[in-house]
Amino acid sequence: MTGAAGTGPAGGHGFTVPVLQLGDVLLVTLQGELHDGMAEQLQQDVTDRISHTRVTGVVIDISGVEIVDSFLGRVLAEIAAGADLLAARTVLAGMRPAVAITLVELGLTLPGLRTALDVERAMELLGAASRQGEGSP
Amino acid sequence: MMRAARHAAPATLPIGSDADLAWVRQQVRQTAAELGFGLVQQTKLVTAASELARNTLVHGGGGQVRIIPLDSGPSRGLRLSFVDTGPGIRDLEQAMTDGYTSGGGLGLGMSGSKRLVHEFEVDTRPGEGTTVTVTAWATAVPPSRPGS
Ligand SMILES: Nc1ncnc2c1ncn2[C@@H]1O[C@H](COP(=O)(O)OP(=O)(O)OP(=O)(O)O)[C@@H](O)[C@H]1O
Ligand SMILES: [Mg+2]
Numbered sequence: 001m002t003g004a005a006g007t008g009p010a011g012g013h014g015f016t017v018p019v020l021q022l023g024d025v026l027l028v029t030l031q032g033e034l035h036d037g038m039a040e041q042l043q044q045d046v047t048d049r050i051s052h053t054r055v056t057g058v059v060i061d062i063s064g065v066e067i068v069d070s071f072l073g074r075v076l077a078e079i080a081a082g083a084d085l086l087a088a089r090t091v092l093a094g095m096r097p098a099v100a101i102t103l104v105e106l107g108l109t110l111p112g113l114r115t116a117l118d119v120e121r122a123m124e125l126l127g128a129a130s131r132q133g134e135g136s137p
Numbered sequence: 138m139m140r141a142a143r144h145a146a147p148a149t150l151p152i153g154s155d156a157d158l159a160w161v162r163q164q165v166r167q168t169a170a171e172l173g174f175g176l177v178q179q180t181k182l183v184t185a186a187s188e189l190a191r192n193t194l195v196h197g198g199g200g201q202v203r204i205i206p207l208d209s210g211p212s213r214g215l216r217l218s219f220v221d222t223g224p225g226i227r228d229l230e231q232a233m234t235d236g237y238t239s240g241g242g243l244g245l246g247m248s249g250s251k252r253l254v255h256e257f258e259v260d261t262r263p264g265e266g267t268t269v270t271v272t273a274w275a276t277a278v279p280p281s282r283p284g285s
Contacts, residue, residue, distance in 0.1 A: 037155050069246075107235055
C-alpha cells in the first residue's frame with residue numbers, strides 16, 4: 001500500500017488504475033483491458049485508501065470499459081461491499097449501453113451497486129457536487 | 138456502411154495467463170468487427186469469450202482457443218472453441234445451472250455465456266478435458282436453429 005492522499009496507482013503488469021481523491025470522494029477510473037490480477041489489486045487498494053482517507057463515497061468510472069464479465073462484476077460488487085463496511089457509498093458511473101444489455105443477459109445484475117449515467121451525476125448522487133467545483137447553475 | 142473486409146483467417150491462441158485472456162478478448166472483438174458484428178453483438182460475444190477462456194484457465198488448467206470465422210454462406214458468424222485437457226466436468230447439468238460454482242465464482246460463466254450466443258456445445262470427459270464451442274451470427278436472427 002502507498003501514500004495517503006492524491007493520486008495513486010493500483011495494479012501491476014505495467015499498467016495502472018488511477019485513483020483520485022476529490023474531497024470526500026474517491027474517483028476510480030477503469031479503462032480498457034483490466035487483467036484479473038489488476039482488478040484484485042484494485043479492490044485491495046481502494047479498500048486501503050478508504051480506511052486511510054476516511055472518504056464517504058467512491059465513484060467507479062467504467063465509461064472506458066468495453067466489457068464487464070462475471071469476474072470484473074464480482075470485483076466491483078466486492079469493492080462496494082467493502083466500502084459499505086467502511087461507511088462509504090459506491091456509485092458505478094458511465095456504463096456503456098452495450099455493456100448494460102450484455103450484463104442483463106449474462107444474469108449479472110449487481111444488486112446493491114448504485115449506478116449513475118456519468119461521473120458528474122454520480123458525484124451529485126453522493127451529495128458531493130459542491131466539493132467538486134463551483135458555478136453549476 | 139459496411140465494406141467487405143478481407144477474409145478473416147482462423148487462428149489458435151494459447152490460454153495460460155491473465156494476459157492471454159486479455160489478448161483473446163481483443164482478438165475476438167477484432168475478428169467479430171471484421172465480420173460485421175454490431176457493437177452489442179461484439180460485446181456479447183467478447184463477454185462470453187472472456188467467461189469461457191477464464192474457465193479454460195482456472196478450471197481446466199489452461200489450454201487454447203480456436204477462432205473460426207464463418208463467412209462462406211450468406212450469413213457471417215464466428216465460432217470459438219475453448220479446449221483444455223483438465224479434469225473435465227463431472228455433472229454438466231449442474232455446471233450449466235445459474236449460480237453453481239465449485240470455486241469462489243458467481244457461477245454465471247457457463248449459463249450466462251450460453252445466453253449470449255446462438256449455439257453452445259460442451260464436450261467433456263472426466264479426467265480428459267473439456268471443449269466448449271460457441272457460435273454467434275452477425276445477423277439478427279441465426280440462419281438455422283436446431284429443434285426448439
Ligand atoms: N473447462 C472446465 N473444466 C473443468 N470444470 C469446469 C470448466 N468450466 C466450468 N467448469 C465447472 O463448471 C462450474 C461452473 O462454471 P461457471 O463458469 O458457470 O462458474 P464459475 O467459473 O465457478 O464462476 P464464474 O461466475 O466466476 O464464472 C465451475 O465452477 C467448474 O466446476
Ligand atoms: Mg467461470
